[in-house]
Amino acid sequence: MKEQKALQQIRQQIDDIDLHIQQLLNKRTALAQEVAKVKIENGESTNFYRPDREAMVLRTLMERNEGPLAAQEVARLFREIMSACLAAEQPLQVAYLGPEGSFTQAAAQKHFGGSVELQSVSTIANVFRAVETEHACYGVVPVENSSEGVISHTLDRFITSPLKINGEVTLPIHHYLLGKAASLQDITHVYAHPQALAQCRQWLGDQLPQVELIPLDSNSEAAKRVATMGASAAAIAASNAAEIYGLQVLANNIEDESDNTTRFLVIGAKDVGPSGVDKTALLVATKNKSGALQNLLKPLAESGISMTRIESRPSRKGIWEYVFFIDIEGHIDEQPVAEALERLEQESSMFRILGSYPKAVL
Ligand SMILES: C=C(O[C@@H]1C=C(C(=O)O)C=C[C@H]1O)C(=O)O
Structure with a gap:
């Protein structure tokens, strides 16, 4: 009984704080909309995203954080708040190397938050094209991996593209073997992006020495294809691709380096x-x-x-x-x-x- 009362009191305080947070979030959003008005008055385009300002806001929050919330958590929450505020000014269109479920999608979400309109695009060249032709305001492409090095497709596009690098995102990468097989012995073909095949080379050699490795444009493309195939096919992809394409996780964390990380670039038309x-x-x-x-x-x-x-x-x-x-x-x-x-x-x-x-x- 006493415990119930104590909980009730604490929850009442949480409710009061939620009310304040909600009121403050709406005030913050209204101010972001005022910023948008000023930007329009000054003749700026309707692309209101300011990566420099957002980075400053996040760094300040992390530096002054006293807990008990971890600084990283505070930044993650405010990443979402800013994403929502920006969407209230004008939603951003961001093209990424898809299909849905790709690591690049996860990188785009990490960088821009959940309130942007993500557009899945089939190749790195098409991400550049989407931004160059103004079908998207920004694009996200992978550029280098800690174990396999540079993604030359991306670098080569910069030789001819007028686009600018507007940001970077780093993402820890864990690979999963996805498919329908009852046992690893049933697998004859493994589909994945060449980078993923290379990052799992040792594991594949140890566990599936006889299989044929088939390179595709992306890991989620591999998962998508394997979903239409029999049990002898498997894909290497991110865990969320299993859910999206209805596949089973046959093995997890199959990357050879446990601190496997990929760096992505955000590309845009402006400095x-x-x-x-x-x-x-x-x-x-x-x-x-x-x-x-x-x-x-x-x-x-x-x-x-x-x-x-x-x-x-x-x-x-x-x-x-x-x-x-x-x-x-x-x-x-x-x-x-x-x-x-x-x-x-x-x-x-x-x-x-x-x-x-x-x-x-x-
Ligand atoms: C509100 C602004 O516009 C956007 C939203 C921001 C925010 O919510 O803090 C920060 C930068 C911009 O991406 C601004 O430029 O200050």
């Missing part, structure tokens, strides 16, 4: 302002790979700008032997970065800034 903790991606070419590369990178080293990644790819244009994808820390609007890049540009035969964007917060 993003500085958020205080940013990265800049460059596309640079030299005529002579070995000698010129050192000169190219000297301005960065001399300005103390840290380079977080360099990747070389064949230029595909014939004029240059190689192009380099370089990631550095800092935003192009910061003076030391701008100065170093000006010098770097002088050393290169082609130079493009693919975008300055906030470092992933979540």
Whole structure:
């Protein structure tokens, strides 16, 4: 009886707080709508998304958090609040490498929250096209995996696309073997994206040494296909693909590296302002790979700008032997970065800034 009363009192307090939270959320939404009005008055387009501002809001929340809610949880909740506020200004269309249930969809959701309109697109090239043709405001594509390296399809599209990098998302990746087989012995074919096949190479070699491995455009495409096939077919995909396509989980966490992580890029048509903790991606070419590369990178080293990644790819244009994808820390609007890049540009035969964007917060 006493316990019941105590619970009742606590729940009354929770109800009161919920009322306040709800009123405050509606006030916050109304203010976001006011921001939208001001943006329209200033002649901005109806794309109100500001990744720099959102990153700043999330970082501030995490820094000042005193618990008992974990900072990561607070950020996740506010990610959703901002997503809802933005949708109340104007819903965003975001194209991602599908089909439904793909890791890229999970990355898009993690970055934009649940209130955006997600559009499933069949290839990386089509994600770029959807944004280039303004069928979507933003796109999300995978760019590198911690165990398998770079996704060259994505990098190669930047050589010809005018789009900018507006953000990054990192996602821990766990692979599942999905299908209808009663036992692993019944499986003769395994379908998946080449990256997933590579990330599970050892497990497949140990557990299914005889099967034929068939590469497809995406893991969820593999799950979708396997759903129409007999019990000898299996797919490697994310766990949520099992539910979406009505398949059984035959084995879980089959990736060879337990800390397997994929990094995704958010692409858009516009530049993003500085958020205080940013990265800049460059596309640079030299005529002579070995000698010129050192000169190219000297301005960065001399300005103390840290380079977080360099990747070389064949230029595909014939004029240059190689192009380099370089990631550095800092935003192009910061003076030391701008100065170093000006010098770097002088050393290169082609130079493009693919975008300055906030470092992933979540
Ligand atoms: C409200 C704004 O618009 C959007 C919504 C935001 C929010 O809910 O805090 C932040 C940035 C924008 O994506 C704004 O620009 O401040």
